Amino acid sequence: MGTHELQFDQVYAEFQPKIYRYLTRLIGLKDAEDVTQDVFIKVNRALHTFKKDSQLSTWIYQIATNAAIDRMRSQPFKQESAEQFNESDIDRLAAKNTYSYKKPLLIEDQVVRQEMNECIRNFVMDLPENYRTVAVLSEIEGLKDSEIAAILGVSINTVKIRLHRAKNNLRKLLLANCNFYRTDCNELACEQKGPSSSQ
Structure with missing residues (x-):
């Protein structure tokens, strides 16, 4: 358990700024904060299932991209996000x-x-x-x-x-x-x- 938490802390510290920036550019600042939080909840829950044969960054970007697409499809947000x-x-x-x-x-x-x-x-x-x-x-x-x-x-x-x-x-x-x-x-x-x- 302690090892898993340490690993997640390291993953979060490394990737949270990148994913937040990515989602801000993709869906806008208003939605990026919530979606970033959702992404890392999913990462935390599934980190133990991550297979080492693929890149960690690719896996996290997959989760973030899928979450962004879900948000894009679920509600209109163009006006709020475009200016970001x-x-x-x-x-x-x-x-x-x-x-x-x-x-x-x-x-x-x-x-x-x-x-x-x-x-x-x-x-x-x-x-x-x-x-x-x-x-x-x-x-x-x-x-x-x-x-x-x-x-x-x-x-x-x-x-x-x-x-x-x-x-x-x-x-x-x-x-x-x-x-x-x-x-x-x-x-x-x-x-x-x-x-x-x-x-």
């Missing part, structure tokens, strides 16, 4: 080669950038859950395709296809719903064409 995405993460996810911010930003440009990232964050949360999950695991968590395949129980080829489609879907959403323009300092910015159709 990290700006630099969304920059990388949305279009790595489309725009970049290299110069120090003036106050006006910081406002423009914030509005652009807000726009992007809203549409990331509109991606289908299978695309959103792969995109967050790959582009934000930095996991390899093989690790993502193991977490999701799909082939590496499926991971590649979903990631490609996630980026395409996001690009289409942005092009369909946003007007892009350059500021006086040559920063790329956007504004929504009209009220968002997402509820």
Whole structure:
């Protein structure tokens, strides 16, 4: 019993910050706290059944991903969670080669950038859950395709296809719903064409 508790303490200390960050990016801050707690309750209960032939991180990410998908399917939470995405993460996810911010930003440009990232964050949360999950695991968590395949129980080829489609879907959403323009300092910015159709 003492050994099991020590092992769980170590697992919790190592993985709780990672899983909390992952779930925040996947389902938003409002839901991430509760889901993270649920994940580690499950980890604690099942830790003695963990087989050493697979990676502990993969196993924990599996539990977290399944819990996140359950939450995504059980209640609408897009509006609350969309605003919690990290700006630099969304920059990388949305279009790595489309725009970049290299110069120090003036106050006006910081406002423009914030509005652009807000726009992007809203549409990331509109991606289908299978695309959103792969995109967050790959582009934000930095996991390899093989690790993502193991977490999701799909082939590496499926991971590649979903990631490609996630980026395409996001690009289409942005092009369909946003007007892009350059500021006086040559920063790329956007504004929504009209009220968002997402509820």
